[in-house]
Every structure is written in structure tokens, then in C-alpha cells.
Amino acid sequence: MLILFLILIHNIHLVSGVSLSDQVHQTPADMCKNPNETATLRCLHTISTYNRILWYKQSQGGQLQLLGYMWGSRPTLEANVSATLDGSADENKNCTLTIEKLQQDSNAVYFCAANNGEYEAYFGAGTKLTVLGKIICIEPPKVKVFKPSTKECQNEKHKKNKKTLLCVASDFYPDHVNVSWQIDGVDVKDGIATDHSAHWNGTHYRITSRLRVLFSQWFKPGKNFTCTVDFFDGEQTVSRVGWVAGIRNPGAAAIRNKYLKTTHNAKLSYLVLIIKSSIYGLFVIILVWKLQGFSRKPEK
Structure with a gap:
């Protein structure tokens, strides 16, 4: 089994942006369970000639850990892995990973990957599994x-x-x-x-x-x-x-305020000039009127 594992790992590449990755369907994307419950993850691929599905566990910040693989309808689990593989790894068949008696160390992202032993493996999007705390309640952000x-x-x-x-x-x-x-x-x-x-x-x-x-x-x-x-x-x-x-824009507002202030001051100056001109004009009119009145008085 070790030799087979090394051969498979040699052919596995985490491929991103490759169209065949879209043909590996893993469900569900998210899962929350209480302690001691059971989680069942499913994987299906539509890649012809591929007949192997590998399952991995990635704890937070950790590396991928191989849990086991399904070759056709034959399951193989790694030592000390408490899980069950079922179904088939053939095209358009469901392969399931079942984990019983969930505990806090079950918290991880689980990935399935389709492979045929000769070409690179294509990974599913992953399933994030959280085993809920006994006291903490689910709360939205x-x-x-x-x-x-x-x-x-x-x-x-x-x-x-x-x-x-x-x-x-x-x-x-x-x-x-x-x-x-x-x-x-x-x-x-x-x-x-x-x-x-x-x-x-x-x-x-x-x-x-x-x-x-x-x-x-x-x-x-x-x-x-x-x-x-x-x-x-x-x-x-x-x-x-x-x-x-x-x-x-605060800069534009400052320019606008400066413009309005300048315009306001100009209008005020113009108004003062008009008032002064009006007063001066009125003074001239009164002065002329008085001068005309003196000129019309008869001499004694």
C-alpha cells in the first residue's frame, strides 16, 4: 500500500484554473455538526477513464493528510483513520466519506480528488466541517x-x-x-x-x-x-x-466655498458702491436745486 501511495502522490498536483477541476463535484460545501454526530461527505466526477478518488483532511494551517482512497469499488483507509469509504470512484458514481463520533479534532476542510494513477489528480472545492462547541451558540456576524x-x-x-x-x-x-x-x-x-x-x-x-x-x-x-x-x-x-x-471631494468643496465667498464679497462691494453713488447723486441734485433757488431771488 505504501508503494501505491507513493505512486499516487507522484502523480498528484493541485491544479487551479484547469477545466477538469470543474468536473469534480464535492458536496456539501459547509457542514456543522454536534459532538458525537456523524458527517457524510460526497464526491462525484465526470472524467472518463478516471476510476480513483482520494480523500484528504486539512486541519487549520496544516498540510493535507491522506485519509484513504477508493479504487473502483474497493476502499482503502490509512492506518488509525476512523472513517468509512463507500460507493464507487468510477465516472458519474458517488463516493462517500463517513466520519462517525465527531470530536473537536474533526474540525477541518476535507477534499476529494479524482485520479487514474497516470495523470494529475483534480480536486473538488472542499467541505468545511465544524464540530460545534457545547456552550457556544450559532450566531451570524x-x-x-x-x-x-x-x-x-x-x-x-x-x-x-x-x-x-x-x-x-x-x-x-x-x-x-x-x-x-x-x-x-x-x-x-x-x-x-x-x-x-x-x-x-x-x-x-x-x-x-x-x-x-x-x-x-x-x-x-x-x-x-x-x-x-x-x-x-x-x-x-x-x-x-x-x-x-x-x-x-473636500478639495472641490473648499474651492467652491472660496468662489462663493469671493462672489459674495464682490456683490457686497458693488452694492456699497451703488449706495454711495446714489447718495452722491442725491447730494448733487439737492445742491443744484439750492443754487437755482438762490439765482431766482430778486435784487433789492
């Missing part, structure tokens, strides 16, 4: 989006500078979350940096994600930036969102 810092927004020398929005999802359990961003309802793929995994604080999880947007995007009033956190609550996936709206 609280999501809040923070605007870019004031210092970051004050730098207007280069219009191509980008601004950073921060999304914080907190107080949730378990850590089955996926974070995505939208701008005006449209999904964003570029400029996103999300924590590799959620952080445990002793009672709940917390995860952060950052979105870098263009200067021109952020300084646009009414533009909506939304952070969506999809959370698996043990039965279904629910979404929680947080958002902020773009703001007016």
Missing part, C-alpha cells in the same frame, strides 16, 4: 464598513491615489463565512484583501476585508460601497451587509 481615514483622503496631489475602505465582520460563530464587495450593486473582484481566515477571540470569530477604490470613485456623492458577508448557520447560508456612501 455583525458587519460594519468604515470610511477611508481622513489623512488618506487629504492627499489630493495625485488623482490616481486610491482610498481604502475597511469591512469588519465580528461576533459570529462558527467561522463559515465568505466576504465579497459590491459597488453600486456590481460585484468587485480587484483591489480586495481579505484575511486568510477568521480570528478566534475566545468566544467568537472576527474577520476583516479591505477594498481599494479610485480617488474618483470615493469622491462621488451617492455612490454605494457594500460589503456582503455570507454565513452558513448550519442549515442555510444567510447574508449580512454593511455599506457606506461616497462623499463630496
Whole structure:
């Protein structure tokens, strides 16, 4: 069995972006169970000539651990692995991995991989399994989006500078979350940096994600930036969102205020000039009227 394992490992490559990976279907994507319950994971492939399915366990931050493999309808488990393999590894057949009496050390992401012993193996998307704590209850995340810092927004020398929005999802359990961003309802793929995994604080999880947007995007009033956190609550996936709206460019506002102030002062000066001119004109009229009155008086 060791020789066979070495041969299989020699041919296995974690392939990303390869079309055949889309032909390996693993379900479910998420699973939450109570201690001592049973978890059943399924794998099916549609790759002709492939007749082997391997199962792996990846604990948090750890390497892939081979649990066993199905060759046709013949299962083989590694030593000290408490699980059951059933079904078939042939094309369009279901192969199941069953783990009984789940404990905390069962928490992991489980992968299946289709292989035929000669070519590279193609992996499924994985199943994240969480064995729930005895006291902690399932709780969805609280999501809040923070605007870019004031210092970051004050730098207007280069219009191509980008601004950073921060999304914080907190107080949730378990850590089955996926974070995505939208701008005006449209999904964003570029400029996103999300924590590799959620952080445990002793009672709940917390995860952060950052979105870098263009200067021109952020300084646009009414533009909506939304952070969506999809959370698996043990039965279904629910979404929680947080958002902020773009703001007016403070530099443009300062220029506008300066313009309005200058215009206001000009109007005020013009009004004062008109008043002074009117007073001067009235004075001249009165003076002329008096002079005409003196000129009309008869001589004694």
C-alpha cells in the first residue's frame, strides 16, 4: 500500500484554473455538526477513464493528510483513520466519506480528488466541517464598513491615489463565512484583501476585508460601497451587509466655498458702491436745486 501511495502522490498536483477541476463535484460545501454526530461527505466526477478518488483532511494551517482512497469499488483507509469509504470512484458514481463520533479534532476542510494513477489528480472545492462547541451558540456576524481615514483622503496631489475602505465582520460563530464587495450593486473582484481566515477571540470569530477604490470613485456623492458577508448557520447560508456612501471631494468643496465667498464679497462691494453713488447723486441734485433757488431771488 505504501508503494501505491507513493505512486499516487507522484502523480498528484493541485491544479487551479484547469477545466477538469470543474468536473469534480464535492458536496456539501459547509457542514456543522454536534459532538458525537456523524458527517457524510460526497464526491462525484465526470472524467472518463478516471476510476480513483482520494480523500484528504486539512486541519487549520496544516498540510493535507491522506485519509484513504477508493479504487473502483474497493476502499482503502490509512492506518488509525476512523472513517468509512463507500460507493464507487468510477465516472458519474458517488463516493462517500463517513466520519462517525465527531470530536473537536474533526474540525477541518476535507477534499476529494479524482485520479487514474497516470495523470494529475483534480480536486473538488472542499467541505468545511465544524464540530460545534457545547456552550457556544450559532450566531451570524455583525458587519460594519468604515470610511477611508481622513489623512488618506487629504492627499489630493495625485488623482490616481486610491482610498481604502475597511469591512469588519465580528461576533459570529462558527467561522463559515465568505466576504465579497459590491459597488453600486456590481460585484468587485480587484483591489480586495481579505484575511486568510477568521480570528478566534475566545468566544467568537472576527474577520476583516479591505477594498481599494479610485480617488474618483470615493469622491462621488451617492455612490454605494457594500460589503456582503455570507454565513452558513448550519442549515442555510444567510447574508449580512454593511455599506457606506461616497462623499463630496473636500478639495472641490473648499474651492467652491472660496468662489462663493469671493462672489459674495464682490456683490457686497458693488452694492456699497451703488449706495454711495446714489447718495452722491442725491447730494448733487439737492445742491443744484439750492443754487437755482438762490439765482431766482430778486435784487433789492
